[in-house]
Amino acid sequence: MALKTFVKISGVNNLSDARYCAGMGVNQLGFNIEDKHPNYTDPQSFKELSDWVSGVDFVGEFDSLSAQGKVAEVISQYDLYAIQVSESSMIDEACETGKEVIYSASSLADASSIASQFGDKIAYILLEDEQAEPSSLEALASETELVIASGFSTDNLEDVLGAIQPKGIALKGGDEIRPGYKDFDQMADILEALDADEWV
Numbered sequence: 001m002a003l004k005t006f007v008k009i010s011g012v013n014n015l016s017d018a019r020y021c022a023g024m025g026v027n028q029l030g031f032n033i034e035d036k037h038p039n040y041t042d043p044q045s046f047k048e049l050s051d052w053v054s055g056v057d058f059v060g061e062f063d064s065l066s067a068q069g070k071v072a073e074v075i076s077q078y079d080l081y082a083i084q085v086s087e088s089s090m091i092d093e094a095c096e097t098g099k100e101v102i103y104s105a106s107s108l109a110d111a112s113s114i115a116s117q118f119g120d121k122i123a124y125i126l127l128e129d130e131q132a133e134p135s136s137l138e139a140l141a142s143e144t145e146l147v148i149a150s151g152f153s154t155d156n157l158e159d160v161l162g163a164i165q166p167k168g169i170a171l172k173g174g175d176e177i178r179p180g181y182k183d184f185d186q187m188a189d190i191l192e193a194l195d196a197d198e199w200v
């Protein structure tokens with residue numbers, strides 16, 4: 001199945017959801033790899049899950065500074081395609097691993113600042129900012145690789161993608177369903193709405 005845009009999903013913590021997402025044509029699956037995080041995926045669980053899923057790239061996620069100074073050591077236990085950080089002070093360390101680096105921003109201001117400082121080093125900026133105006137997102141997307149994690153639903157997805165022209169969208173899965181997405185079915189509804197065969 002082909003999706004109409006690039007899709008990254010975080011927090012998938014069981015095999016059936018991971019296989020469903022891969023089968024739907026999701027591009028990247030993210031796992032939190034900070035050992036104190038409530039949604040932590042340990043190396044053994046990651047291996048068991050990733051061995052059974054194909055056609056998707058795996059992202060190791062750091063939501064805090066807890067792994068600063070030991071990013072290379074932590075990721076050596078995982079077979080990852082990319083690393084996601086949400087602290088600007090970890091970008092250089094993450095880039096030194098040679099993996100693709102994603103920056104997760106929680107405000108438009110932060111995303112714009114990272115785009116101007118690190119735009120050429122990172123694969124994309126993932127932005128979750130419910131307050132951001134579509135025109136501002138469109139401007140940012142025109143100058144950097146932007147993946148939006150808010151501001152869309154099954155009802156407006158096609159219009160939002162057309163107006164902002166982002167690289168793609170990000171969704172939360174598993175136990176981490178984001179506000180407004182109460183269960184897995186709602187994430188699945190977005191994926192089904194992105195089925196390229198259904199778009200005219």
Ligand SMILES: O=C(O)c1ccccc1NCC(=O)[C@H](O)[C@H](O)COP(=O)(O)O
Pocket residue numbers: 008009010030063086104105106126128149170171172178
């Ligand atoms: O990481 C993702 O793939 C993702 C998917 C969908 C929505 C948000 C996503 N990441 C960003 C976040 O999880 C939060 O913005 C981040 O943890 C910061 O949260 P807070 O400190 O509460 O602002």
